[in-house]
Amino acid sequence: MDFSQKVVKAKEIITEAAGKWPHDKIIIAWTGGKDSTVVLDLVRQVFNNKVPFRVMFNDSTLEFNEVYEFIRKLAKQWDLDLLWVKHLPEDLEAYRQTKDKREQMEIMRIAKINAINYVLDKYKIEAFISGIRWDEHEARSHETYFSPRSTHTRVHPILHFTLDDIWRYIKDFDVPYVSLYDKGYKSLGEAPFTSPVDDPDAPERAGREATKEKVMARLRKLGYW
């Protein structure tokens, strides 16, 4: 599949999802990162420069300032129906209560999941579109375009994109992105757990805190999804 075919495939997935579920039952997860921004742009391409679904920004309160600025600016520019969802107060309180980095990361991880499920339940969402990719992480290499979950279906339009495809798409279609990528950040997580990477050949998620990465690999290895 060449690049243009990959783009067509991604649009087909989005079109199929839009035909399968009412638009108010679909939500797009937007982190402000390059992948989910590409997904937003693909949706805009399908729907004449509009995004007909809700867009959720899952705010850990620990994101980079550049990410917050980017979210605000692009949401306005693209006229997004943005749900700005802060992590639940109980999770933030638990985070504050511990200084153990391993536990802090565990709390951040589950806080993200809890916030998503809070929104899914509140708006009775049936389809959750996210920008994960097969090559991004071994743990995601077995995902499918439409992945049924406990209460909804996960939709993954750019599963088949590579990292190079993402950057090519951004350049070809002039998609805005967070300036941190130009400062050595390869992948954007929460600010305390993410750092720039000097080595240009380092893996995409090299700047992410290792513990979280190991957990993902371990979970995937045991084969539960």
Added chain:
Amino acid sequence: MNSKHTFLFILDAVRKDHVGLYGYKRKTTPNIDKLAKKADVYNWAFAPAPYTLASVPSILAGKYPIELSNSFTGGEFDRHDFETLKELRKQGYTTAMFTANIVTSSYKTNLNQFFDYFWDNLTEKELNRPVWLYQKAEVVLAAVEAFVEKHKSKKFFVVVHLMEAHGPYVPKIESIFKGDAIYKKDKRLIDRLVPTTLRGVTQATLAKYKIMPRYQALMYGDDYERNVREYVAKYDMGIYLLDKSVGKFLTFLQKNKLYEPSQIIITSDHGELLGEENIFFAHGVWTHPVLTSVPLIIKFPYQTKKIIRKANYSLIYVIPKLLEKEVDQGLVASFYPRSISVIIKNKYYMFHNGSFGENDGSDFWPLEWQGFARVISNISQIKIKPLTKVFCKHNLVFRNINDNQTNELFAFVLNLEKQMFQQVVKKLNKPKRSERLAIKMFISSLLAENQIKRIWMFIKYKLGSYKIFDR
């Protein structure tokens, strides 16, 4: 007739009400049910603590956790802790323990030093905490069979601690109960994951959300299985697999003509919260009745009839009772040997600690070990009145207390907890938060003796003339 061999099966985290012979609708335990047809079945057996680290050593020692030298903190036991095991040796038993649980293995304790033979070859990694090793029941029991074959000319006491019902519940195995009537009826969803430590969970959280600790979660990348029924079906499958392994082992005993002459004890070290107080798939938090009320079946040698035992029975009694049969005397290891409960309209109520906040009453009790040692050493200087032996002579069961009196009783208990807590905090002079939490845990774990004390005080000051049934 005295037993030649004794096998004590501790099936970790098995709730009484999920065992077939106690009325569970799913056929989780056909083999244990069959054994129970010619055995003593205890309707009200209680584990001495709601988590393994305290419960299993306590059962083996015949003492409550607070009576053990390491104060159930997971440190090393000293040579005086397990007089029961010494006594078994004196009576000619070769003692052996086979464990699938890291908490009772030589990785975490020195329990191995108290048995003639100890097996803990743990090679399986827990799903979400791979440093927590365990072992499959079939592997453990193969080792037990090898031991029995090698030593069958001797008289032995064998403890077998198995893990399949402990979470994460048999994650790699599909449950045979998936799709059945119970499964279809259960529409509940977990609302929130919480840290494994339960940090941050408050009473307010529990009023709003159904929670589960992350270590139990079946993850799908950045999502997890939220259907309660999936986990319950897997939990029951774990019990089913335990039963299957135990059944296979019993067949092995029968083939070797060892079944009839042996005493076989099947129990659990604690239960599991399956939605009580909105907490799913956790234990060790506090002494909720479903965590401490456990199955207990004892098949005596050549037993031909089933006997239902309705009296309260603490698991710390199991080994002393075995010895009592051997030595024909009232040997009781614990200073506080009796168990305690309240039964109202055939429902069991335990005097758990409930919860009380440091300030606003909303704090929950996370497991917090930091600062424990200092708290333990300081708390011992405080004159919390020890029980007098007169209280311990009674196994107290109240019947037919009405709801108002029950509420009053619980309020009274909680108030006592709070007073105790404040007394200790004052003594420690501005303890750190971790120490305050440790104090709560400590008080929480003063289980049985304090329950007796509280109930006694309640009778004395509140209920006055209420009749006490002395068993």
